[in-house]
Amino acid sequence: MRLENKTVLVTGATSGIGEVTAVELTRLGARVLVVGRNPERAGRVVKKIEDQGGAAEVLTADLTSQAEIRRMAQEVKERVSQLDVLVNNAGAFFNRFQRTPDGLESTFALNHLSYFLLSALLLPLLKKSPSARIVNVSSMAHMTHHLDFGDLQMEKHYSGWTAYGRSKLCNLYFTYELARRLKGSSVTVNALHPGFVATNFGRADNSLVSAVFGLLQLAAKSPQEGACTSIFLAASKAVEGKTGGYYVDCRPVRSSEISYDEGIARKLWSVSEKLTGLG
């Protein structure tokens, strides 16, 4: 696993799984674009990387805002001539229904639409690489869920856990559909479940939910262990040319049966295109 002369972009690289992914990929020789919504937190990660002799740069964007995603993607285009790996990792759990600046439900917007829009905007740069990879951090939490196109953003009945599980199912529909659309190109795309990992996930406020996540995380993997499959999919020769897979513990596994429904994947693609102004 060597990444000399490769440029990698990691979203949500200011904490948890994304931070370890960014740091470890620079140890393998990559130049990493560290994306965070908070410049100080992103700067801290870049300093940590530079102190270890690695190369990294800060990019800031609140990924719940499509204008911010577009501005950040434009900045990437101005800074690099090709992108070799895109790790869509930023994600969150929203206990209550919240709207983004675009008027969309926050879980769906951040966990799914940001992956969709950023990948689309950076695809021309990824296609300039002789062999590029997109890595989408999903979750086993998708397993018991299905999408409801009558209320895709759960405006009628919101539950944080259901919204989260559905958004992680969206990551799989997106991964599998993108892999089909990129067949024959130099870009592969795979998804993963990192395991249950002790991070800042679910800890955004002082609510009971945050306390419950904190307790559960006593039994969780470390962020170092949790980042293994992201690093493997971003860098390993073992997955060279492999696309459209779902990985747990660095091994391909099956996701839920419904996640392989191509009709649903196409429908979600079309809705996502409209909601991001790409369609």
Ligand SMILES: NC(=O)c1ccc[n+]([C@@H]2O[C@H](COP(=O)([O-])OP(=O)(O)OC[C@H]3O[C@@H](n4cnc5c(N)ncnc54)[C@H](OP(=O)(O)O)[C@@H]3O)[C@@H](O)[C@H]2O)c1
């Ligand atoms: N932890 C687990 O057990 C687990 C299990 C399955 C899947 N996952 C997935 O793993 C991924 C990483 O999560 P984690 O566990 O490492 O959680 P984390 O420690 O909370 O890290 C999440 C990252 O996403 C960033 N982020 C959150 N909202 C953002 C926004 N609006 N704009 C830009 N960046 C934003 C955070 O930035 P700040 O530093 O500014 O907050 C942070 O860098 C997520 O996609 C999650 O769904 C986690």
